[in-house]
Amino acid sequence: MSPQVSKHGVLNPKTTHFEFFGPFGALVISLGVPFITYALNLGCSEHTGNCSQPYEDLPALLVAAVLEPRWWKSLWDTQVVLTYAGWHAFCVLAWAVLPGEWLEGLPLRTGGTKKYKINAFSTLLLTLGLVLAWILQFGPQSFTYIYQKFPQFITAALLNSVAQAGFVYAQSFRNGELLALGGNSGNSIYDFYIGRSLNPSLGSLDIKQFNELRPGLILWVLIDICMVCEQAVRRGVYRNVTDSLWLVACSQIWYVADCLYNEPAILTTMDITTDGFGFMLSVGDLLWVPFVYSLQARYLVFNQVELGPTTTSVIMALNVLGYYIFRTANAEKNDFKEGIDTRNLQYMTTEGGRKLITSGWWGRSRHPNYLGDIIMAIAWCLPTGFNTIFTYFYPIFFAVLLVHRQMRDDENCAKKYGKDWEKYKKIVPWRIVPYIY
Structure with missing residues (x-):
């Protein structure tokens, strides 16, 4: 059977150039990203010295925090896993039901283009409306769950990242699938990490574009709001929340809102046009962004700075x-x-x-x-x-x-x-x- 060809030649040529030091680097990063995420959040918490350890003790501290048996036993929570799954399902539902313009991306190697639904900002507004209504109705103490179960939410996000990466990797072997030029090496470890399929989809839902701007980025906003609520409960009322936490939360929420408002700009980025969707983007979007980028807000909950x-x-x-x-x-x-x-x-x-x-x-x-x-x-x-x-x-x-x-x-x-x-x-x-x- 002859290989598929486009007007530019072979449609899915073999990848011969490795990034990230090849399969070994891909394996190290795949294991290292979850480890670092757990280590940063377990090593910097109010249960482990409020992040105030001397700098020279940090390597031993991070390793000890992750290897501590009592932490491993507490990382799984079925209710949290179901809650996170519900959050992801809500994002998919919002993508489907909220109105949005359909825009064409850049030309593909096949000569055609792909259309993307633009409604990430609407999803954020809907989410903020529901969350603020909840807090006004039930008080700030009702929205501190993410802080209380932070390590367990990391586990839930990691499971989702692995599941999605595995799904799109398996899907990439379908006949006629357009592969990323950098993810068709034939080495399963490397291709799983870097992303084999260029535009994995479920119907008209582009999985890569969806994950880039919705579940992880909006969850980052929710985590910041949760941290404000947690500190408000500890200090009594909202007006007593420290200026430092307000500054961090408002700055990061504005950044995310701006990113989602300008959603069409992502269609010309390397992530969409060049990179495949594999574990690298999956774990980055769903785990790394919300749970590492929110570290400042979480720190200010228990190290309150005026x-x-x-x-x-x-x-x-x-x-x-x-x-x-x-x-x-x-x-x-x-x-x-x-x-x-x-x-x-x-x-x-x-x-x-x-x-x-x-x-x-x-x-x-x-x-x-x-x-x-x-x-x-x-x-x-x-x-x-x-x-x-x-x-x-x-x-x-x-x-x-x-x-x-x-x-x-x-x-x-x-x-x-x-x-x-x-x-x-x-x-x-x-x-x-x-x-x-």
């Missing part, structure tokens, strides 16, 4: 600066792609006819939106003070993640544009931070 108006204003200004860079840089790029150039941007034209911006934010660095992301990440951690390194794990990890993404993007652009990319790099030499990197 900042005062001056410090609060300075940190808020830093967060606004990061958001301004992030949003205006993305808007500049998206408007330019759509032919709306209100800034008279300069650009160079490649041999293939593509235009690369060489002025504005994109003339200052090749990934100015990443710079805004990093600044916001730092601003979310500053309200926790400097008594622990735990709460600063997020910007450290995020910087490494964005540098890796930048390297992957540069590699792809070098293949795509050839010598034109070398010309472009001479015009815009800085990768993320102007004059530094």
